[in-house]
Amino acid sequence: LVVPLIIYFMGDIVKDKATKINITVLTSLLFILANNLTRIYLVALAVGILILFSIKKWRRWFFVSLLTFISFIFIFVGTHTMASRGQSFGLEIFGLRLQSITNPQTEDSSLSRLLLLPKILDKIKADPILGTGLGDTITVYSPIFKKNITTAHFDWGYLEIAAEMGLLGLIAWLAFVIYLIRETITNKDKQYILTALLIAFLVINLTSPAVFHIFGILLFIIIIKKHSLT
Numbered sequence: 001l002v003v004p005l006i007i008y009f010m011g012d013i014v015k016d017k018a019t020k021i022n023i024t025v026l027t028s029l030l031f032i033l034a035n036n037l038t039r040i041y042l043v044a045l046a047v048g049i050l051i052l053f054s055i056k057k058w059r060r061w062f063f064v065s066l067l068t069f070i071s072f073i074f075i076f077v078g079t080h081t082m083a084s085r086g087q088s089f090g091l092e093i094f095g096l097r098l099q100s101i102t103n104p105q106t107e108d109s110s111l112s113r114l115l116l117l118p119k120i121l122d123k124i125k126a127d128p129i130l131g132t133g134l135g136d137t138i139t140v141y142s143p144i145f146k147k148n149i150t151t152a153h154f155d156w157g158y159l160e161i162a163a164e165m166g167l168l169g170l171i172a173w174l175a176f177v178i179y180l181i182r183e184t185i186t187n188k189d190k191q192y193i194l195t196a197l198l199i200a201f202l203v204i205n206l207t208s209p210a211v212f213h214i215f216g217i218l219l220f221i222i223i224i225k226k227h228s229l230t
Contacts, residue, residue: 001215002032003041003204004197007048010068011193014052014061027071034076040207048200052192113155113207115140120154123163131166134212157205160212173211177202180223194223 009026033041049065080088119138126132135152142149154160162170184194201219204210211217 001201001219002029002036003044003048004201004219005029006033006045006068007052007197007200008193010049010064011052011196013064014054014057015193016060026068027075030068030072031075031079034072034079037076040204044200044203047203048196051196051199054192111143112140115143116155117159120156120159120163124159127166128162129166129168131162131164131169134164136164153209155207155209157207157209157211160209180220184223198223 006026006029009022009029012022013026033045049068052061052065054061116138119140123132123136123138137150137152138154139148139150141147154163158170161173165173181195181198184198198219201210201216205216211220
């Protein structure tokens, strides 16, 4: 939930609530993100920040977004510089991560995710309507461990839903998500903040089983309960 939380506190600051608590918590969350660098997190954060855009407060939105970006880079570079004792700023990691998008063989995590795809598609073809059931496993060769690994983590969030819950489950889940987005947009209390963090979370689910995670379920429950969206 680090990205949705970052967006939440950024949204509060944009709304003229630049309290010490908000700034301190936001800085702490940026520190966590900088030390757990994941591409989909950065993409989700960028999408969420764009949704936070407010015409009435575009200057403040721009300033908060720019300051957040600078703070993230400063924390990332500072951490890697200290960890490497001045031998590296850590910026080469960004180059490797970007390169792996077009050439997944250059990174184990990208290659592993790519190898999962045909196995997941086979699962979907085997039972496209009802799916194979929640908690199903998949066996694939791992280039990291150099052997076949059986795992319940499909890494492709929406494909995992399609494989385990089938077409009916996927349609039902998408209907729920669309309903939730519509309600956050029309809700008068912090509507753009809720919408931004929710969509950012859904972006994260592209390459991770975020919505099946306990924190993902908790996020949905909090949004529904706290803001009376039922």
